[in-house]
Amino acid sequence: MFDTVIIGAGVIGLSIARALAEQTHKSVLVIEKEESYGRGISSRNSEVIHSGIYYDPDSLKAKYCTKGRDLLYDFCKKENVWHNPCGKLVVGRSHQEAELNALYQNGLANGVPDINIIERQDIQKMEPHIEADFALHVECTGIISAHELMTAFYRISQSSDHDYLFKSRVVGANAASNGYILDIENADGEIEQVECSWVINASGLESDLIAQMMGSDFPSLRYSKGCYYKLASQWRNAFNHLIYPLPDKAHGSLGIHLSFDETQTVKLGPSAHWVDGRIEDYHVESSLLDQFYNEGKRYIKGLEKDHLSPDYAGIRPKIWTADNPMPDFYISHETEKGFPGWVNLIGIESPGLTASIAIGNDVANQII
Numbered sequence: 004m005f006d007t008v009i010i011g012a013g014v015i016g017l018s019i020a021r022a023l024a025e026q027t028h029k030s031v032l033v034i035e036k037e038e039s040y041g042r043g044i045s046s047r048n049s050e051v052i053h054s055g056i057y058y059d060p061d062s063l064k065a066k067y068c069t070k071g072r073d074l075l076y077d078f079c080k081k082e083n084v085w086h087n088p089c090g091k092l093v094v095g096r097s098h099q100e101a102e103l104n105a106l107y108q109n110g111l112a113n114g115v116p117d118i119n120i121i122e123r124q125d126i127q128k129m130e131p132h133i134e135a136d137f138a139l140h141v142e143c144t145g146i147i148s149a150h151e152l153m154t155a156f157y158r159i160s161q162s163s164d165h166d167y168l169f170k171s172r173v174v175g176a177n178a179a180s181n182g183y184i185l186d187i188e189n190a191d192g193e194i195e196q197v198e199c200s201w202v203i204n205a206s207g208l209e210s211d212l213i214a215q216m217m218g219s220d221f222p223s224l225r226y227s228k229g230c231y232y233k234l235a236s237q238w239r240n241a242f243n244h245l246i247y248p249l250p251d252k253a254h255g256s257l258g259i260h261l262s263f264d265e266t267q268t269v270k271l272g273p274s275a276h277w278v279d280g281r282i283e284d285y286h287v288e289s290s291l292l293d294q295f296y297n298e299g300k301r302y303i304k305g306l307e308k309d310h311l312s313p314d315y316a317g318i319r320p321k322i323w324t325a326d327n328p329m330p331d332f333y334i335s336h337e338t339e340k341g342f343p344g345w346v347n348l349i350g351i352e353s354p355g356l357t358a359s360i361a362i363g364n365d366v367a368n369q370i371i
């Protein structure tokens with residue numbers, strides 16, 4: 004019998020394990036269907052530390068992003084996780100001034116520090132390869148190595164003697180007298196059972212299916228695929244800031260933006276395409292080349308089509324509502340639905356990486 008079982012060893016499950024390790028000696032088992040941690044959404048994203056400018060001020064996304072951002076910078080410094088607080092520019096043309104200003108006001112409402120609107124002359128000085136009339140300069144945005152972050156979470160969790168079951172998939176769940184019994188399919192296809200007082204469902208793309216093992220009254224996910232294209236090596240070191248267009252609200256994404264990683268490789272993405280069914284297909288279609296070129300050349304001077312090549316893809320776990328392409332996170336201790344000790348984390352799309360420490364701390368506080 005374990006005190007807590009965490010389903011999923013992505014950045015969210017690992018961060019919850021980290022927080023429990025820091026605050027308690029209770030027994031923890033992390034169950035992961037892949038052969039190691041961090042093989043899901045957490046390894047297929049933009050690795051941006053978001054500021055919090057985009058989200059509705061009353062949302063969980065705003066709360067956890069702004070809190071999580073500062074906690075993440077502190078954690079990276081303390082635990083030597085690679086990061087670069089490079090800042091970003093959200094760029095626009097003159098006809099988009101009102102939209103950019105609305106984003107600025109939303110950032111202020113969310114308490115994001117050091118944001119200001121700059122004009123063409125300053126943009127040219129900061130980013131000579133960028134073409135824009137106005138930009139929102141956000142100083143506290145940065146980039147991070149998601150893998151180093153997860154390795155640090157895993158190390159802290161392991162130092163508290165937490166148990167990890169890899170190549171093991173949760174396939175069933177039932178309430179028991181003092182908690183829950185989970186059915187787990189191991190690597191040999193055999194079913195084993197584990198009993199625990201608390202279940203933390205942090206299973207990313209399967210989080211709705213795991214929740215629905217206990218009943219139908221939980222959100223459902225729809226997958227939205229995001230592809231990346233990388234820029235040829237001549238663009239390495241060409242940019243000092245991340246460059247974003249204004250958000251693509253219709254598709255529930257931040258728009259095809261420019262970012263770079265610790266090797267200074269520059270990439271554009273992610274795009275946004277609804278996936279039919281629940282297929283985890285990470286192929287990057289070469290037919291998207293024109294779309295990436297057209298989006299990129301809107302703000303990158305001198306971009307040519309043959310500078311772009313397909314890179315990688317990720318899948319957003321979007322809570323499905325017909326009228327809202329920008330749904331909030333669903334994070335709930337399900338006592339009111341009749342499941343005390345069961346916590347669901349569903350629809351943890353962007354800014355989940357940024358929010359991971361803040362979410363981990365809050366979930367752990369409910370258990371202690």
Ligand SMILES: Cc1cc2nc3c(=O)[nH]c(=O)nc-3n(C[C@H](O)[C@H](O)[C@H](O)COP(=O)(O)OP(=O)(O)OC[C@H]3O[C@@H](n4cnc5c(N)ncnc54)[C@H](O)[C@@H]3O)c2cc1C
Nearest residue numbers: 011013014015036043044045048049051173207355356357
């Ligand atoms: C294209 C894209 C770009 C993004 N960019 C950013 C960004 O720049 N900044 C940012 O802050 N956020 C970003 N995000 C969001 C961020 O990546 C996610 O919020 C975060 O990684 C979610 O972590 P997770 O632990 O919930 O999911 P995952 O990393 O997917 O972890 C869930 C784990 O559960 C396991 N699992 C699933 N089902 C089962 C089962 N039945 N039994 C056992 N194990 C199971 C999976 O194998 C997986 O390892 C982006 C997301 C996408 C898709």
